[in-house]
Structure formats: structure tokens, C-alpha cells
Amino acid sequence: MSLFENVPARFGTRSVKWDLVKSLYGADDVLPMWVADMDFTAPKPVIDALTKRVQHGVFGYTFTDPPLHKSIKNWIKKRHDWDISASSLLFSPGVVTTLHMAVQTFTSPNDSILIQTPVYPPFYDLVKKHDRQLITNSLVLKNNRYEIDFVDFEEKLKTGVKAFIFCNPHNPVGRVWSKSEVETIANLCMKYNVLILSDEIHADLIYQGNKHIPIGSLSEKVNAMTITCMSPTKTFNLAGLQVSYAIVPDQNMREKLSEFSQKQGLTMLNTLGITALDAAYSEGEPWLDELMTVLQHNRDLVTEAFKNRNEISIIETEGTYLIWMDCRNMGLIHNDLKMFMQEKAKVGLNDGISFGDDGNGFMRMNIACPSALVEEGTNRIIQALDNYL
Incomplete structure (x- = not known):
């Protein structure tokens, strides 16, 4: 230690x-x-990579490239047993940034968006600040552990919910949702044609006896209706470098989200964030x-x-x-x-x-x-x- x-x-x-x-x-x-x-x-490999990049002394425009995509693909495959396509990746300064853009891109004012409470405070802002209707599915505390009330979850989806913001692993209650739970969520969202926006920023911080299941890894059909948001920032304490990525396999969804991102002027990442991401996933x-x-x-x-x-x-x-x-x-x-x-x-x-x-x-x-x-x-x-x- x-x-x-x-x-x-x-x-x-x-x-x-x-x-x-x-x-x-x-x-x-x-x-x-x-x-x-x-x-x-x-x-240390991250610090060394950042030091080398800083000592280079030139901080001009920077792009993401196939070696960086490979680092991400290899990390997700090794840690989460999920094969993703490099073409599915979109980058942004942060997971919350991506979620804000996704809400604006794929839902309209007064549309209903579901969250599971208690939950990370920005989830509320994601709904309310864009004039969407907040729908909540309260988690149930049983024997000192939280569970999902799937009866209520489905009843809420029936009301015409357009998107579900999923927190997996869950902040703040600390649940790493089981494969059975994740499958039930996915099946219900498919049944009612609900877009899944999955915040998986804590995916690498899993205690022994538990396994993170990316919801997009369940099937191609689920993946096609899911935007999965990940980042090395929580895992490696890099939050101030503002770097994250979304896995968006559906080409139409990816193009729409990319277009919205460009309209906001978000056309490239922080140079040092890119450097840190690559080093963390390669050697961290x-x-x-x-x-x-x-x-x-x-x-x-x-x-x-x-x-x-x-x-x-x-x-x-x-x-x-x-x-x-x-x-x-x-x-x-x-x-x-x-x-x-x-x-x-x-x-x-x-x-x-x-x-x-x-x-x-x-x-x-x-x-x-x-x-x-x-x-x-x-x-x-x-x-x-x-x-x-």
C-alpha cells in the first residue's frame, strides 16, 4: 500500500x-x-507521459487516433469482456457533458426522462434544465442493500418515457448491478422503446465478488439503443484533465450526437487529457x-x-x-x-x-x-x- x-x-x-x-x-x-x-x-506512467508531453513545450491542436482507440478497446475488452468498435467512439470533456448533449439531441421539451433515486445530483439537472419531465423510480433498501423495484420501473416506462439515465455502478448507493438486473432493465427499455443513457464512469472501481456488466455488452440489439459513457477520470484520479468517451454503435445516433457536439463548439479534446487517457489504459x-x-x-x-x-x-x-x-x-x-x-x-x-x-x-x-x-x-x-x- x-x-x-x-x-x-x-x-x-x-x-x-x-x-x-x-x-x-x-x-x-x-x-x-x-x-x-x-x-x-x-x-507513475501517467505522470511520466504528462511530464514528457509538457516538456515537449508545444500544445497545438490535437486529435484522437487509432492507437488511442486501440488503448480504449483493449481496456474495455480486458476489464469488462466487451468487444467494441473503434468507429463507435465519440469523445467529450466529461460524462455529464455527453449526457447533456444526448438529452438535447434525442429528446424534446416536455418529454419524460426516468432516473433511479437517490442518485448523482447532476441527473436531476440533466432533466430539469432542458425542460424535460422528471420521472423517478425509487430504489428500495432491503437488508442494508438497495434493489430495483421493477414493477414500478415498468409502470413508469408505460407512461411514455423517452429516455432512461442509468447509473451503473450506482452513485451513491454503491450497487454494482447484477447481470440479471441489467438484463431486466434492457428488456423493459426495449419493450417500451426507451433510449438508455448509461453512466458507467465507476465501471473500473469494483470490489471482489462483483462484476460490472456494461449494459451495451448484452446484445447488439441493446447496444443499438444505448449510449454508454465511460472515462478514465474516476479510475485514475484524472478528473481535472476533462476527458471522456461515449460508445455509440448506432451510426445514425452517433452522427446526430456528433453534429450536436460540433454545434456546441466541442470539436477536440484537451491535449493532456488525451495523453493521460492513453497512458492510464496502456500502463495503469x-x-x-x-x-x-x-x-x-x-x-x-x-x-x-x-x-x-x-x-x-x-x-x-x-x-x-x-x-x-x-x-x-x-x-x-x-x-x-x-x-x-x-x-x-x-x-x-x-x-x-x-x-x-x-x-x-x-x-x-x-x-x-x-x-x-x-x-x-x-x-x-x-x-x-x-x-x-
């Missing part, structure tokens, strides 16, 4: 996570465990394997720490580096829960209600940091529970 034991000094780097602590939480002694980036340096796998050992240790540390506490339950986490904490037994209204965490525990977490009404009484913790910090944050919360409740 030597690569992951120390936190790089992030203050003074314009870090959203660290440099905005006081403005967000009202004090500078709050431990930030919220925004989804890591307190780890990127893999050993780093990722070690990272997952650290994350699994951190996940288990948090789970064990709260195992015998009545106030907080840790939801079973199968993927991502995000822990979903059920704090409803604390007996606090949500704003008081938020204040308890930042003022009493001195830990900066994501407010559960920002993930929708189904997040009321929950908090989200980012464990992608050295184990010592995870232990400190966990201990701060437990001590606050002992002192104030």
Missing part, C-alpha cells in the same frame, strides 16, 4: 475538495470527505489493482467501525469509492444532521438530500484517501455520536 499511504499537499492547488473547505463548511478544521476525487497521485492497471486493495480495506474499516452502532448503518458497498451512510436512527431532521457532521464531528460529507428526497437522512463519504484519514474521519463521527447524542 506504499503508493497510497500519504496525502499529497493539495492546499493551494485550487482544489475544490480542500481549498473550499472553509467557504463550504464554515471552518478550516473540517476534514473533507465529499467531492468524488481521490487524495492519491495518479499512476497495476496501480489500479493496488488501489482496489486499499479501497476495499477502507470500505471494510468504515463498515467495521459502525457495525455495533445503532445510530448509523453503512450500506453494503459493491463498487465506487463512495460510502452511503444511513443516519436516520440519529433522530435528526436533515439540516440538523448536516450541521452535526460539519460542526460536531468536523467531517465534510455530501448531504444525502442533494441526491433527491430518497436521500433524506443519509450522508455520503468519500474513502479514496489514505487509510489513516478514513480512520480519522470515522473516529471523529463516532466521538461526536458519543459526546452529543
Whole structure:
């Protein structure tokens, strides 16, 4: 775990996570465990590739090419057992950017779009900011693990839903959807002719005993009605380099999405983002394997720490580096829960209600940091529970 034991000094780097602590939480002694980036340096091959590119000193217009496409194809085949075509790839600065463009390209104002809640807050914006109708399918918490209410899911699709934004693996509840679940979703969307917009940015962050199933990998028929969004940015801590890609096998859909992208002026990627993507997928796998050992240790540390506490339950986490904490037994209204965490525990977490009404009484913790910090944050919360409740 030597690569992951120390936190790089992030203050003074314009870090959203660290440099905005006081403005967000009202004090500078709050431990930030919220925004989804890591307190780890990127893999050495990525840093070396970026250093070499920077030292070249020329940062003119850049394009994606067959060797880069091959890196992506090889990565997806090795990690997810999915053969994709290089011709199906479209690039953009980020997954959310692609989803915004897809919503505008393939749906119209007042069209209904389905999401499964609680879910990543930008999903709500994807619907509402473009004057679409938000339809929700609430996930069901059973025995400390979330499941899909497929009866409700189908009833919602029957109402004329045009697109379904799928979060796989799921942020924030940590589910890595099983093949059976993914197949049921795909079959229902095919039955009601619903476009699938699949956010799979956490696809590589999967714990032992689980397997990510890209929904587009199920069949050619499913793939033809799916836009799959992926990126190395969550996997290798490259979010600030703004690089992602979409897998769009249907030529007509791909041309329409590409045309819309060009109308927005999104005609090329960040030069350093391209460099980092290629290096990460070509040489970053050993780093990722070690990272997952650290994350699994951190996940288990948090789970064990709260195992015998009545106030907080840790939801079973199968993927991502995000822990979903059920704090409803604390007996606090949500704003008081938020204040308890930042003022009493001195830990900066994501407010559960920002993930929708189904997040009321929950908090989200980012464990992608050295184990010592995870232990400190966990201990701060437990001590606050002992002192104030």
C-alpha cells in the first residue's frame, strides 16, 4: 500500500475538495470527505507521459487516433469482456457533458426522462434544465442493500418515457448491478422503446465478488439503443484533465450526437487529457489493482467501525469509492444532521438530500484517501455520536 499511504499537499492547488473547505463548511478544521476525487497521485506512467508531453513545450491542436482507440478497446475488452468498435467512439470533456448533449439531441421539451433515486445530483439537472419531465423510480433498501423495484420501473416506462439515465455502478448507493438486473432493465427499455443513457464512469472501481456488466455488452440489439459513457477520470484520479468517451454503435445516433457536439463548439479534446487517457489504459492497471486493495480495506474499516452502532448503518458497498451512510436512527431532521457532521464531528460529507428526497437522512463519504484519514474521519463521527447524542 506504499503508493497510497500519504496525502499529497493539495492546499493551494485550487482544489475544490480542500481549498473550499472553509467557504463550504464554515471552518478550516473540517476534514473533507465529499467531492468524488481521490487524495492519491495518479499512476507513475501517467505522470511520466504528462511530464514528457509538457516538456515537449508545444500544445497545438490535437486529435484522437487509432492507437488511442486501440488503448480504449483493449481496456474495455480486458476489464469488462466487451468487444467494441473503434468507429463507435465519440469523445467529450466529461460524462455529464455527453449526457447533456444526448438529452438535447434525442429528446424534446416536455418529454419524460426516468432516473433511479437517490442518485448523482447532476441527473436531476440533466432533466430539469432542458425542460424535460422528471420521472423517478425509487430504489428500495432491503437488508442494508438497495434493489430495483421493477414493477414500478415498468409502470413508469408505460407512461411514455423517452429516455432512461442509468447509473451503473450506482452513485451513491454503491450497487454494482447484477447481470440479471441489467438484463431486466434492457428488456423493459426495449419493450417500451426507451433510449438508455448509461453512466458507467465507476465501471473500473469494483470490489471482489462483483462484476460490472456494461449494459451495451448484452446484445447488439441493446447496444443499438444505448449510449454508454465511460472515462478514465474516476479510475485514475484524472478528473481535472476533462476527458471522456461515449460508445455509440448506432451510426445514425452517433452522427446526430456528433453534429450536436460540433454545434456546441466541442470539436477536440484537451491535449493532456488525451495523453493521460492513453497512458492510464496502456500502463495503469497495476496501480489500479493496488488501489482496489486499499479501497476495499477502507470500505471494510468504515463498515467495521459502525457495525455495533445503532445510530448509523453503512450500506453494503459493491463498487465506487463512495460510502452511503444511513443516519436516520440519529433522530435528526436533515439540516440538523448536516450541521452535526460539519460542526460536531468536523467531517465534510455530501448531504444525502442533494441526491433527491430518497436521500433524506443519509450522508455520503468519500474513502479514496489514505487509510489513516478514513480512520480519522470515522473516529471523529463516532466521538461526536458519543459526546452529543
